[in-house]
């Protein structure tokens with residue numbers, strides 16, 4: 705349940721989006737301007753790690769906390785917009801993806817009501833799929849533009865975590881899932897081709913990768929990790945702009 709919190713709050717079906725869903729507005733003061741001319745290129749998924757969506761929304765609207773997101777989705781599937789998409793919400797922090805930082809200026813942040821250990825509800829996943837389909841269409845983004853907070857900040861973040869069903873999103877065309885492949889350049893170079901940053905070490909990148917693509921894997925690095933990462937690099941290579949990848953042939957293809 706989303707409990708009432710401070711600020712204007714009203715039901716505004718499809719306001720500002722083409723999604724066929726109700727979106728409640730609860731404006732957060734925690735936002736700024738995107739870097740000049742910076743288009744939305746990524747969608748970053750988070751879990752709230754709080755008791756419920758109402759508590760998360762309250763925190764994300766508290767000026768003293770200096771954090772926010774564009775959307776929060778509750779376990780019941782309720783979607784709340786805190787920051788308009790044209791603004792720069794404060795959800796990502798330090799990190800990089802596809803060789804570039806300032807993720808906040810070029811992304812939309814979605815917080816999912818989850819404590820990091822429990823399953824994500826079907827209602828939440830269905831609402832996320834509706835919202836993501838709408839965002840990708842409006843911003844002309846490919847499925848590989850949807851990443852986790854742990855992907856862009858593997859040295860300090862674990863969300864949306866091992867319980868999040870990335871395969872379900874990929875099956876709906878809203879994220880990516882690789883076919884295993886033979887590596888030609890090794891795990892770390894393949895990781896960089898897919899988009900992982902260079903600041904994190906191999907252990908941190910392996911952990912972030914496994915959380916998303918091999919959530920049941922344990923133990924030391926193995927050939928299955930290598931093959932999955934090679935598939936990601938070959939099938940979903942990152943370019944400077946995720947939009948440009950549609951037009952510029954990959955070095956690996």
Ligand SMILES: [Zn+2]
Nearest residue numbers: 750751853863
């Ligand atoms: Zn996060």
